[in-house]
Every structure is written in structure tokens, then in C-alpha cells.
Amino acid sequence: MTVLRDPSTWPERTFYAMGCQMSAHLAVETEQAPAALAQVEAFFHAAEGVLSRFRPDSELAYLNAHPGKWLSLSPLLWDVVATALEMAEQTNGLFDPTLLFALEAAGYNRSFDRMTTGADATPSTQDTVPHQGTPRRGGGYRQVRLRRAGQSLNLPAGLKLDLGGIAKGYVAQAAVNHLRAWGPALVDAGGDLVAGDAPPGHPGWPVAVAAPASRSQENAADIARLWLANAALATSGIDYRQWQAHGRTMHHIINPATGEPAVTDLLSATVLAPTAAQAESWAKAAIILGAARAERQLGRRGFAALLVLRDGSILTTSPAQRWLTGPSVVERQERTVQ
Amino acid sequence: MTRRTASHANRWLNAGVVLTGVIASLVGASLLQWQADAAVPAAPSSLPVAANNTVVRLPASMDGQDNGPNADAVVVELEPVPTVVAPSDIPVPRPVARSRSSR
Numbered sequence: 001m002t003v004l005r006d007p008s009t010w011p012e013r014t015f016y017a018m019g020c021q022m023s024a025h026l027a028v029e030t031e032q033a034p035a036a037l038a039q040v041e042a043f044f045h046a047a048e049g050v051l052s053r054f055r056p057d058s059e060l061a062y063l064n065a066h067p068g069k070w071l072s073l074s075p076l077l078w079d080v081v082a083t084a085l086e087m088a089e090q091t092n093g094l095f096d097p098t099l100l101f102a103l104e105a106a107g108y109n110r111s112f113d114r115m116t117t118g119a120d121a122t123p124s125t126q127d128t129v130p131h132q133g134t135p136r137r138g139g140g141y142r143q144v145r146l147r148r149a150g151q152s153l154n155l156p157a158g159l160k161l162d163l164g165g166i167a168k169g170y171v172a173q174a175a176v177n178h179l180r181a182w183g184p185a186l187v188d189a190g191g192d193l194v195a196g197d198a199p200p201g202h203p204g205w206p207v208a209v210a211a212p213a214s215r216s217q218e219n220a221a222d223i224a225r226l227w228l229a230n231a232a233l234a235t236s237g238i239d240y241r242q243w244q245a246h247g248r249t250m251h252h253i254i255n256p257a258t259g260e261p262a263v264t265d266l267l268s269a270t271v272l273a274p275t276a277a278q279a280e281s282w283a284k285a286a287i288i289l290g291a292a293r294a295e296r297q298l299g300r301r302g303f304a305a306l307l308v309l310r311d312g313s314i315l316t317t318s319p320a321q322r323w324l325t326g327p328s329v330v331e332r333q334e335r336t337v338q
Numbered sequence: 339m340t341r342r343t344a345s346h347a348n349r350w351l352n353a354g355v356v357l358t359g360v361i362a363s364l365v366g367a368s369l370l371q372w373q374a375d376a377a378v379p380a381a382p383s384s385l386p387v388a389a390n391n392t393v394v395r396l397p398a399s400m401d402g403q404d405n406g407p408n409a410d411a412v413v414v415e416l417e418p419v420p421t422v423v424a425p426s427d428i429p430v431p432r433p434v435a436r437s438r439s440s441r
Contacts, residue, residue: 006432007431168440191436192440206430206432227430235438
């Protein structure tokens with residue numbers, strides 16, 4: 001009788017990058033596994049140097065500081081920007097990577113680590129972008145100009161790019177694809193999961209959807225568990241990244257229609273999709289849409305999604321029913337959408 | 339600084355510059371190679387798909403070309419990536435990772 005190896009015992013590496021705790025897992029026993037997993041960490045750090053808006057010397061920071069000019073981008077930045085703009089089109093602008101001014105105006109003008117620790121905790125009115133009378137709304141992504149020859153980009157004045165979750169997912173996807181040379185892999189990029197092939201003998205990588213922070217207690221049960229293979233699972237939420245500014249609670253998910261943090265009945269949204277970019281973009285879009293519209297729009301597009309409402313109830317799209325294991329679902333409540 | 343010390347310091351400085359350059363080129367080369375080897379994600383189902391090939395065209399509005407219509411639109415050829423998720427009747431053991439909002 002063949003005894004299947006517990007996937008949690010496969011080689012893994014945990015590290016901190018892009019402001020998040022991350023891990024990479026490789027379902028193969030080889031002496032090269034540690035080196036291969038170390039490469040994943042190195043790739044994230046190198047990519048952060050290109051894609052981070054918080055690094056003053058990053059390529060993205062240079063791009064944002066030079067609007068109105070045609071700039072030739074590195075292959076990495078070009079791919080990530082193109083992916084982000086494509087997701088903006090797919091979500092009809094609900095996901096909009098050009099809302100950095102609005103995000104900074106809300107107080108998110110430095111890494112969240114610095115916002116929540118030490119002297120930088122709680123943004124002051126002195127070091128935030130002055131809250132202008134009219135918030136900067138979305139739609140600007142349509143004005144970004146790309147030129148294939150030379151992979152160059154022209155960012156109009158008044159726009160700045162924030163690649164956030166798209167960057168994490170993109171690098172995670174590339175890391176999983178790179179690890180295929182060794183075997184099945186899974187990368188957890190700060191809660192955005194990207195899975196390659198299933199580990200030997202298993203239908204997928206065993207993963208879970210964590211309870212949102214405000215619902216969690218010590219060792220709180222997961223909302224759901226599922227097998228994941230050749231797909232991505234991303235969660236967007238206002239449960240953790242929130243702060244006080246301008247006399248109210250702010251969070252990082254800007255509604256492009258208002259230029260302000262989205263007013264929503266959702267605490268978190270988890271989306272299963274073929275790619276990390278789709279999962280991340282639609283998870284964010286779901287928060288902005290709110291429970292009822294998110295359930296309709298994501299369900300219509302065939303996305304499996306778990307939506308946790310502020311009142312603690314959980315809504316799932318129809319496609320999500322297939323992916324959840326009945327005995328492992330801790331709490332599930334189906335509602336009739338009004 | 340004496341001439342002898344300056345010469346000695348310069349040798350170390352030059353060696354450091356060369357070493358830094360070698361490391362940087364290796365990282366850059368490996369990163370680019372890694373990118374070149376990376377499979378591009380599958381085409382989203384909402385976009386037009388050509389037979390026997392998966393092609394994604396970015397909308398004409400993103401085309402930086404000022405001459406004529408979409409003649410040089412950015413075209414990204416993607417390799418289809420299968421999406422396989424197991425049936426929900428197989429209990430999931432202890433998870434190796436959890437999806438959550440960034441922290």
C-alpha cells in the first residue's frame with residue numbers, strides 16, 4: 001500500500017517581501033529544493049525593487065515621477081503594467097491601477113508596516129497629500145498610452161500607478177511556473193495563492209480561506225477548505241488594512257467612482273480564478289461592488305467566490321459550491337440575493 | 339593618503355566594482371531568463387480566442403501608436419493553462435496555505 005506524503009511536509013520556504021509574509025512550497029524531494037525555493041525569495045526581492053511604489057529608487061517610482069514622457073520599461077514592469085491595465089478593462093474599471101493619488105490622499109502614502117508601527121503610526125495631516133475638495137476618481141487607466149515598439153509607456157499627468165496585489169500575484173505566478181522544472185509548486189504571496197500541478201497522489205494543494213481578521217480569534221476556524229491546482233485564489237478585504245485619517249476609518253480599496261475608500265457591506269472577498277491577476281482584480285472589484293452585485297457579476301462570469309459580509313454571514317457564488325468540501329466548511333450560509 | 343595606499347585602495351575598489359557588476363549582471367540575466375521561461379497565464383474566457391492558439395489583444399485605446407487604427411496593437415500570445423480543482427467530496431486535510439487579505 002502506498003502511503004501518500006502529507007503535503008504539509010514537502011519542502012517549503014517562508015520569507016517576507018513586498019510588505020507581506022510569503023511562502024513557497026515544492027512537492028518534490030530533491031537536494032536542489034532549498035536552492036530552488038531560495039530563488040523564489042530572491043525573485044520577489046528583485047521584483048520589489050522594480051515594482052514597489054514605496055521604494056524611491058524603484059523603476060515604478062521613476063515612472064510615477066515622470067508623467068507625460070515616453071519611457072522604455074523593463075520587461076518585468078512592462079508585463080505587470082500591461083496585465084494591470086488589462087484587468088482594468090476586464091473589470092470595467094472597478095480594478096484601476098491608476099488611483100494612487102486617491103490612495104495617498106486617504107493616508108496610504110507609505111508601507112503599511114510603517115503606518116502601524118513606531119513614529120509613523122497613524123498618518124498625520126502633515127505628511128499626507130492634502131485632502132482636496134474633489135477626490136481623484138478612476139477611469140484614468142484608459143489614458144495610459146502603451147507603445148509595443150520599445151515597450152514604452154506614457155503616463156499622463158495627474159495619474160500614478162499602484163501595482164499592489166497585481167505585482168504579488170504576477171511574481172507568484174512566474175515563480176510557480178519557474179518551479180515546474182523541479183515539480184509541483186505552490187506560492188503564497190501574502191494570502192494570494194498560486195498553485196501549479198497537484199502534489200503526487202493528491203487532487204490538488206490543500207488550502208483554506210481564512211476567517212477575516214475582525215471575525216478571528218486565536219486559532220479561529222477557516223471559512224472553507226479546498227484543493228487547488230493550476231489556479232489562483234486571492235482575497236481582498238478591509239478587515240486588516242485600515243487606519244484612521246481625516247477623522248474616520250479608512251481602508252485601501254478605493255472606489256473609482258468616488259475616489260474614496262469604498263463604502264461596502266463586505267468584509268472580505270475571495271475569488272478563485274485561472275490566473276492570479278484575475279483572482280486579485282475581481283476580489284477587489286467584489287469589495288467595491290458589495291455583496292449582492294458581486295454575487296451576480298462574479299457568478300455570471302463563472303468565478304467561484306466567497307463573500308464575507310460585515311454582519312458575519314457568508315455568501316457564495318454558484319461556481320463556488322463545486323470547490324468546497326462539505327465536512328470542512330466551518331460556516332456557510334446561503335442567502336437569497338434581493 | 340600616500341600614493342602607495344591610494345593605489346592599493348584603488349585596486350580593491352576596482353575589484354569591488356567588477357564583482358558588483360558581475361553579481362548584478364547575473365541577477366539581471368537570471369531574472370530575465372526566469373521571465374523568459376515563465377509561462378504566461380491563460381487567456382481569460384471573456385476575450386476572443388483563436389483556434390489552436392490563445393491570443394489576447396489589448397484594446398485599441400491602449401495602443402500608443404498615433405498612426406491609423408489598431409494595426410500594431412499589443413498582442414500577447416498565451417499558452418493555455420489547465421485549471422483543475424478536485425471534486426468537493428474529498429475531505430481536505432491540514433492546509434499548507436491560507437488565502438487572506440494582505441498582512
